[in-house]
Amino acid sequence: MNEGLDNKMEFRHIRPTAMRAIVLKLMMEKTAATSLPELENELESADKATLYRTLKTFEQNKLIHRINDGSGTLKYALCKDSCDCDVEDQHIHFHCTKCNGTFCLNDISIPKVILPSGFSLSGIDTVVNGVCSNCNNDA
Numbered sequence: 651m652n653e654g655l656d657n658k659m660e661f662r663h664i665r666p667t668a669m670r671a672i673v674l675k676l677m678m679e680k681t682a683a684t685s686l687p688e689l690e691n692e693l694e695s696a697d698k699a700t701l702y703r704t705l706k707t708f709e710q711n712k713l714i715h716r717i718n719d720g721s722g723t724l725k726y727a728l729c730k731d732s733c734d735c736d737v738e739d740q741h742i743h744f745h746c747t748k749c750n751g752t753f754c755l756n757d758i759s760i761p762k763v764i765l766p767s768g769f770s771l772s773g774i775d776t777v778v779n780g781v782c783s784n785c786n787n788d789a
């Protein structure tokens with residue numbers, strides 16, 4: 651039943667466990683990025699430290715990427731299979747100011763950033779703010 655999930659984890663060299671499968675399944679069902687507090691809410695019986703470590707493992711193995719959308723809570727979204735989490739793989743994110751949802755705009759990559767000499771890059775957070783289609787339809 652969890653074969654698809656297990657394959658997805660094995661592809662990223664993650665040893666499948668029951669908890670990892672649960673978290674991955676939840677994340678695959680969502681259209682928006684998720685956060686640790688959100689996972690804690692939805693998986694009330696799960697051990698918080700285990701949840702945290704699960705996200706860390708997923709992130710280190712490039713199954714998910716971290717998003718800083720300026721809301722004060724770090725969010726996580728699934729990586730595409732081709733993603734290496736390099737600067738070239740990064741994309742713009744959309745943050746909805748109504749529902750606080752954050753979405754990957756996978757097709758819009760981040761422009762090349764040329765830094766002055768002596769500067770080095772550790773990451774880019776590009777977030778576009780607006781109202782998502784769900785919230786626009788609520789009106």
Ligand SMILES: [Zn+2]
Pocket residue numbers: 712713714715729730733734735736739
């Ligand atoms: Zn990635």
Ligand SMILES: [Zn+2]
Pocket residue numbers: 746747748749750751781782783784785786
């Ligand atoms: Zn919204």
Ligand SMILES: [Zn+2]
Pocket residue numbers: 715717727741743753754755
């Ligand atoms: Zn993303």
